[in-house]
Amino acid sequence: xxxxxxxxxxxxxxxxxxxxxxxxxxxxxxxxxxxxNKEVLEASGAQxxxxxxxxxxxxxxxxxxxxxxxxxxxxxxxxxxxGCYTAEEAIKTAMLxxxxxxxxxxxxxxxxxxxxxxxxxxxTLKAAKILVKEGFVVLPYIFDDPVYxxxxxxxxxxxxxxxxxxxxxxxxxxxxxxxxxxxESVSIPVIVDAGIGSAADIPPVMELGVDAILxxxxxxxxxxxxxxxxxxxxxxxAGRLSYLAGRMPKRDYAVPSxxxxxxxxxx
Amino acid sequence: xxxxxNTSLDYEALEDxxxxxxxYINGEPREVxxxxxxxxxxxxxxxxxREVGLAISVNGEVVPKxxxxxxxxxxxxxxxIIHLVGGG
Numbered sequence: 001x002x003x004x005x006x007x008x009x010x011x012x013x014x015x016x017x018x019x020x021x022x023x024x025x026x027x028x029x030x031x032x033x034x035x036x037n038k039e040v041l042e043a044s045g046a047q048x049x050x051x052x053x054x055x056x057x058x059x060x061x062x063x064x065x066x067x068x069x070x071x072x073x074x075x076x077x078x079x080x081x082x083g084c085y086t087a088e089e090a091i092k093t094a095m096l097x098x099x100x101x102x103x104x105x106x107x108x109x110x111x112x113x114x115x116x117x118x119x120x121x122x123x124t125l126k127a128a129k130i131l132v133k134e135g136f137v138v139l140p141y142i143f144d145d146p147v148y149x150x151x152x153x154x155x156x157x158x159x160x161x162x163x164x165x166x167x168x169x170x171x172x173x174x175x176x177x178x179x180x181x182x183x184e185s186v187s188i189p190v191i192v193d194a195g196i197g198s199a200a201d202i203p204p205v206m207e208l209g210v211d212a213i214l215x216x217x218x219x220x221x222x223x224x225x226x227x228x229x230x231x232x233x234x235x236x237x238a239g240r241l242s243y244l245a246g247r248m249p250k251r252d253y254a255v256p257s258x259x260x261x262x263x264x265x266x267x
Numbered sequence: 268x269x270x271x272x273n274t275s276l277d278y279e280a281l282e283d284x285x286x287x288x289x290x291y292i293n294g295e296p297r298e299v300x301x302x303x304x305x306x307x308x309x310x311x312x313x314x315x316x317r318e319v320g321l322a323i324s325v326n327g328e329v330v331p332k333x334x335x336x337x338x339x340x341x342x343x344x345x346x347x348i349i350h351l352v353g354g355g
Contacts, residue, residue: 027355037353052354055293055347056321058312066353067320077319082354095329096349099322167355194355216355 008237011244013212015189016105016137016158018076020047023206024236025078025191027216031225034069040219041070044229048076050107050214052083053097072101078139080107085120087127094131106131107161108140117167121148125155132156141193144174146181153186160186161214164205165195168217172201176208183209198222199231206239207247288342301342305335308346320351 012019025048031037041049049070057063070077079097084090087110094106110127112120124140125148131138137158142148144162152160162182165171172195173179183190189211196202196215205213213236222228288301292312299311305323309316316332323330324347330338340346 028353029355031353034353050355051351053322053349054352056314056350058292058295058297058314058348061312061314065317065320066351067317072319077351079351080354092324092327096322096324096347097351099329099331100320100349100351102319214355 004237007241011240013189015139020076020212022047022233022236023212023240024232025050025193025212025214026219026229027214028066028070029216030220032220034064034066036225037066038069040225040229041075043226043233044219045233046075048078050078050080050216051101052080053093053100076105077101077103078105078107080141081109081127082111084110085112085123086110087123087130090123090127091130091134094127094136095134098136104135105137105158106139108138118163119143121145125151128152128157129155139191144178144182146178146185149182149190150185153188157188159189159191159211161191161193163194164192164201167194169195170197170218170221171195172197173205176204179205179210180208199228199235202232202235203239203242206236207243209243212236288340290340291343291345293346293348299340302339304340305330305338305346308340309335309348312348314348317350322349323347 008021012021013023022045024044024046026041026044026046027050028037051066079101081090081093084093090108090110097106098104108124108128110120110123111117119141121143124142128138128140132155139159139161140152140157141161142152149160149162162179164173179192191212191214192205192210193214196213196218198218202213219225219228286301287298289296289298325338326345
């Protein structure tokens with residue numbers, strides 16, 4: 001009998017020397033409450049959760065804090081540089097994030113356009129170079145561009161995070177070929193980030209051989225985020241195992257599954 | 268009009284100048300006691316010092332938590348106090 005736990009243990013996700021049994025990474029934005037976020041995290045089986053860096057409201061500083069709900073000893077808290085539009089802003093934010101989390105991992109986001117939230121690849125690469133030199137484990141959010149993905153690998157990024165579709169769009173994978181090409185062009189982990197709309201969007205992406213999925217809005221805006229988290233947990237596993245199992249070739253015409261000989265009453 | 272010619276010192280205002288300073292905390296001017304260190308500033312603002320989840324920079328330089336009692340603030344310093352919030 002194949003044991004699912006064993007299958008997953010034999011095939012861990014490895015980023016910068018750390019291993020994870022779950023290939024699902026979730027965000028922590030837009031949930032109804034910290035409690036809901038915590039329950040979603042537990043239900044998803046994710047071991048990495050992204051957070052944002054923001055100013056403390058100094059006129060009302062003692063509101064509840066996300067970290068009262070999520071134990072940083074149990075989960076990898078991955079801070080992002082969301083909201084940054086230049087390399088300089090992103091680097092300064094990463095420095096604050098490193099002090100706040102106590103670890104040197106950063107999900108690097110440098111946005112180039114407010115409407116589409118697409119990354120500014122030039123600024124992202126510039127920031128990544130400096131952050132790598134500063135000793136950060138850099139995971140850049142990038143456009144699904146295989147040429148750029150390679151550049152990020154070459155300068156020492158720990159993974160690349162190409163989009164499936166724009167952030168928060170829920171459109172699902174728009175360009176499987178580019179993701180496939182990225183997977184071919186780099187040997188660091190490829191984490192498809194942004195654009196996942198539901199659990200059903202995940203297996204086709206994982207089947208391309210990508211290493212992990214990051215999703216936030218599809219969980220937070222689901223009618224039942226906890227059920228969606230469970231669905232996504234298994235969707236990631238299904239897609240991964242399907243990739244490892246190897247799909248059959250695609251054919252233009254039907255091929256019968258049952259024997260052609262010995263059909264009853266046939267003369 | 269008489270008070271315009273009043274030359275007696277306004278001790279309250281003088282005390283204000285000598286004992287207080289203006290800092291720019293998260294972009295907003297705030298009057299605080301002179302020569303506060305970062306530890307005292309957090310206390311003054313009522314912000315809990317969390318080992319994980321909080322960071323401060325002074326004039327763009329991140330200050331490690333081990334130095335919060337060493338770093339004394341000066342008039343006009345820009346202080347950013349951040350925490351970790353929900354995000355994708």
